Amino acid sequence: MNRTPENIRKITVQSIAAVILIFCELFFLRNVMGNTQLFGDIGDGRLTNLLTEHWYNVLCGREKWNELCFFYPAENVLSYSDMLLGFGIFHSIFRLMGFNTYTAYKAALMTIHVIGTAATYILLKKHLNTGTLWALFGTVAFSFSNAFSLAFAHTQMTAVSFLPIMLILLTEAMKNFSQRKKRNLAVCGFIAMFALTAYTSWYTAYFTGLFFLIMLFVYMILLAMRKESILKWAKTELSAMGIDILLYGGLFIVLFIPFLILYLPALKMSGGYGYPVEFLPEFIDLANVTESNLMLGWLIKKMNLEGRELSPELHVGFSLVLLLLFAAAFVNIMKHKRIGRTDGKFRYGSRIMILRAAALTSVICLILPIKLSTNGISLWLFVFKLIPGAQSVRAIARLFFWLSFPISVITAVCGKEIFSFIKNKKAYLAAVSAACLLLFVSNVNIDGVYSDWSTDALPVRFENVTPPPEDCKVFCISDDNYGTKPSIMYHLDAMEIANHFSVKTINGYSGQTPADWKIWDITAMAYENNAKEWAASNGIEKLYIYNVTANEWYPADRLNMENIPACFDPTTETLLSNIKCSTGLNADSLGEYAWTNRTFTTFLRSPALTEKGITVKMEIPEEHFKTQDPSLSPIVSVYVNGTHAADVAPGEGVEEIHIPVTPAENDIYEIKLETEGYFRPSDIGLNSDSRELSVAVYYIGE
Secondary structure (H helix, E strand, C coil): CCCCHHHHHHHHHHHHHHHHHHHHHHHHCCCCCCCCEECECCCHHHHHHHHHHHHHHHHCCCCCCCCCCCCCCCCCHHHHCCCCHHHHHHHHHHHHCCCCHHHHHHHHHHHHHHHHHHHHHHHHHHHCCCCHHHHHHHHHHHHCCHHHHHHHHHHHHHHHHHHHHHHHHHHHHHHCCCCHHHHHHHHHHHHHHHHHHHCCCHHHHHHHHHHHHHHHHHHHHHHHHCCCCHHHHHHHHHHHHCCHHHHHHHHHHHHHHHHHHHHHHHHHHHCCCCCCHHHCCCHHHHHCCCCCECCCHHHHHHHCHHHCCCHHHHCCCCCHHHHHHHHHHHHHHHHCCCCCCCCCCCCCCCHHHHHHHHHHHHHHHHHCCCCCCCCCCCCHHHHHHHCCCHHHCCCCCHHHHHHHHHHHHHHHHCHHHHCCCCCCHHHHHHHHHHHHHHHHHHCCECCCCCECEEHHHCCCCHHHCCCCCCCCCEEEEECCCCCCCCHHHHHHHHHHHHHHHCCEECCCCCCCCCCCCCCCCCCCCCHHHHHHHHHHHCCCCCEEEEECCCCEEEECCCCCCCCCCCEEECCCCEEECCEEEEEEEECCCCCCCEEEEEEEEEEEECHHHHHHCEEEEEECCHHHHHHHCCCCCCCEEEEECCEEEEEECCCCCCEEEEECCCCCHHHEEEEEEEECCCECCCCCCCCCCCCCECCEEEEEEC
């Protein structure tokens, strides 16, 4: 390049712009830069970390592309949540460079955000010709927004950084429409990028498709309002592309066939989500930048918006600076006089036509999810009923975050005209610079990007976990000290252990669970028994259990009777230290008894049982049984270590039976109560309780 004054000026301006963007990037990520902080939280953040690690395992040949190490052996487990393929590409590169699974994911997200920042600036400056200042404005408005800093709570939403790349490819296709090779490369690149977005973050892809669909209808309405022929427009555009349209359609189908194969069965199994009333934003949420916002946090706090249900999902508000300038841009576009007729030359129409369609679509999309009444009515109901795929979208308020991209782009493109009333060049530069600075300040989140866990306090320290036995292929997690943390954390622990040691686990956590998977509640008395049933019904020959507190692995068919969770003796409200209730007990309160299901099993371990036998105190509610179903027998059969010991008929009040026992190995006795009789209180008019109940157990012991 010649070192002319003009070229030197351009280089200087672009260098300053680059320094500004680098500063913004460093400031935006300040609370996670150069430290051990990780994006997201210890729940969903760990899940997305594991889902991204899956692609590295695929690359290394340890897993199939559509299967994961958890919920084993359920099929298509990857379809239970976002696939995160786009993240997995960058994550795998960092893993190959020696990063561990946590720091690789962190580096991948940071890299993707940086790429999105650079792509947004290039899109605005080079492809949409906004000029440097307005390119900076649009980039700051989108890539460094307050909503983006909070969106890292759902790290999959970082895929919005792919949007400027898609729009660059689309604008290239439009600019080079008459040059077939360049156009085809750009269009195919756009389709591939859209597919990659779908394989990464479904919400991002769905909102993108929805926006373009609405924009297409808006564009046709604008044509009709100008008395243009929509059919002629469509014919002109399609014929101009000729046979290449088959290439575009074929590529789209090929790229999305695996997606449909994976997700359609999952959608059919789950049935999708219902109408998302609790996730609908209100009008105030357009500006809900949360209490941690530097400029308006004090006002948001006074408005007390945090008391609403699922309020964190509504932290998607726009900067007031952006909203006001977008409103000005919208008015300017609507009042623009240089539209005129196109005289049959419909090649995407004029620039203002596209801007008008995009602006109107943005406003429509802003209004769609807003709650219009206290019972949750909104225009999203039309999307939910009429647009395919809408039932897979639950957190609809995230549409606001997605819209920050088109709104930022439209505002930046119209920026010069918004400020055209300022004729003095220096005053104009000062005003636009002030707008950029004010926008930046209005987007500052005091807490930085969402980061609620770190490598300093990882839930699982693998150096402290005893490696599984060599013959362990599948396991579930257990803990002597139940209740120290929520079940979700145990499941995630199991998933991380499985990933680290390259084994499978029947535990799992995701957007949905397999059919007949009944081991969500780790603290439930029936947990281990249900785990064994899952293993047996799914052909798992040998299931291991990893006990967290004991740091011990043992086969599930071995009774681990040490430090087992105790059941309550309902009569005395005291613990029986060597009783293990494994299934079928509805002990939801410490009354005089606890209800069983039709089959109830418990284990006792005590030398005194061999000497004294086993006492069972129970009440059989024959009257309730008869009201529920007279054909079912109320006889309760008692089994000890698999041997039939007694049949108990209903009588008056509490029945007490004493069973002599044959000495058992290690003094361990399995007591099982079985009956055909049952009743549901709600069925027979007692109350609204819909549980299936059978026998009231007062005591099982010596």
